Structures are given as structure tokens and as C-alpha cells.
Amino acid sequence: MESHEEKTPCPPEKIVYDPERGVRVCIETGEVIESQVIGDEAEWRAYTPDEKARRTRVGSPLSFSKPNLGVDVYVGGPKEGGRRIRGLSHRLESVRVQRGLRMGRAMTSLEKNINQALRIIEEVVARLELPYSVKEEAARLYREAANKGLTRGRSIYSMVAATIYAACRKNRYPITLDEIARAFETKEAPIKREIARNYRLLVRDLNLNIPVIEPERFVYRIASALNLPDNVTVEAIKIVKKVRQRGLTAGKDPSGLAAAAVYLAALKHGLRKTQKEVAQVAGVTEVTVRNRYKEIDAILKGEEGG
DNA sequence: AAGACGAAAGTGGTTGA
């Protein structure tokens, strides 16, 4: 499980984007790789063979996140008198008209369902400032799930939430279920439990291979949210690495472990944060932070002693 | 008074007979 990591100049998969500060950092060292603002620039890394094929093809790539895979003939276009159409109803109308002209028949309920889901994905992804790759993955997963009949009888919101969560996990983007649940409007907000259930459904029935997210990625997010300096981040990452060598990470919530590491690292540098604060931004409870912290402390003490 | 601590009971999921 634990790999021998040599000191190589940060490989691409070790670099994460922090939307709050607009920088890329290495999860190995916490080092800032670039400082210019990235914005919502696309990540064109290919994660699967078919993705690669799609992206190396000549011509504009297919887009899973657009109705009809983005190959619609545009009618009227998204602009009107030089201005973007803002209202949702206008956009709906636009989509409907395009559809109607192109296909000469009404959309099936499945198509409607998928298109609605795609709009929700669009909104939520924007709200969470998730990378383009995650959006595409989520859209692709939703299409696949819908075509396999997995969405029938389930709330569209909770299914969308689950696909976004799965897309994040698949692309190793550190996020908690809580954050995703919170990104929905309160009225139709799916319950965490449902999202988790649907997520498992997706993983099982779409045979998804979800990599384990390294606690390091959460370390960076948590430290950043608490405005902790880079040296604390580096310290916390060191702690995580030590702990991993002792095999404490298996089966544990990575964000809980990361939270405890950040808490301990801040403490070491005299920048006291309460367990409550750290727990809150990490999306776990104080108790979990405390438990991990105690376990980490025991390991670290044992190491010093000899 | 706030924070840290630990015990105890509860939740929702996994595993294995």
C-alpha cells in the first residue's frame, strides 16, 4: 500500500488546484507550483482510453455535458443582440427549439431527464468551482447510469449529486459528501444518505474503479481554509506520511486523518486551532479529529522514544 | 467560559457464515 516516494519534481498527478487561492500546489511538499490564476481552465488530462481518443480526435471534441453530446446544430445561438441569454426559461426554450428542429419529434422522458440532469450538473459544478474534467466525467456517468435505468425511481438531484461525487472521486478531487449536498438549493437538496447510497450504486453497477484519495489532498484544502501558512501544510503532510507507514490510514476517512494532521501541525507551530474549527472545515466531527489525533500522537511519540 | 477529553449509545454500511 505504501509506496516508496523519491524526491522527484512533482509529477502531474501530485499537483492539486486550490480554488481559494488560485494556485496549484504539490501534495508532496505543499509547495506552490504556479501562482497565476487558473480560473475554470479545462484540465485536459485523459483518464480513460476513450477519453483520450475523444480528445485527440480532429475537430471539436464531443462533450458529455452538453445535450446530444454537443453536436447540435445551433439555432439562433446563445447570443441575442450581442448579449448572452441569461434567464433559465430562455435557455430552456433555446434547447427545446434546437431539439425540436433537429429531431422532428418530442424528446423521450429519458432524454428530458438527462438534459435536466446536465443543467443541474452545470450549476452545481459552477458553484463548487470544480474542474472541467470533473464536469465531463459527471455528465458521462449520468448518461451511462440513465441509459442503464439506474436513475429510474430515484430523485434526479440525489443522482446528480452522486455522479458529481463519483466524478470527483474518480479524478482524485478532494471533496466531501457534505460539500456536495450543501451545493444544492435547500429546497431540493438531496440527503447525504441518499447521495451515498446512489454513489455506491454507481460504483457497483457501472463497475467504477475509484482510486483511494490521498489524505494529503485534504490536508491542503483544510490548511488553506484555515489560513494556515505553508510550513504548517508541509508539516501536516509529513505527519500523514509517517502515519501511513504505520498503516493507520487503511479504512479510515482520509479527511478525518488530514484534519487531525493539520490540527497537530498547527499546534506544533504554535498556531492553535480548535478541534471544532478544524473538524468543521474538514467535514467531520470533533470526536473523529480527536480520535485520529490521539492515534497519530501515539505513533509519533513511539517513534521519538525509539 | 471555552476547549479538550473520553465514555456510551446510535447510525448506516460491509462482510461472512
Next chain:
DNA sequence: TCAACAACTTTCGTCTT
């Protein structure tokens, strides 16, 4: 299908700063 199990949460009383 059921029971044991692991991880995490909720709640709460008690120290500590």
C-alpha cells in the same frame, strides 16, 4: 438473511486552560 463488525456521529459529563 442475519449477526458480528468497523468507522463515524451524537450526546453528555468531566477535567483543563
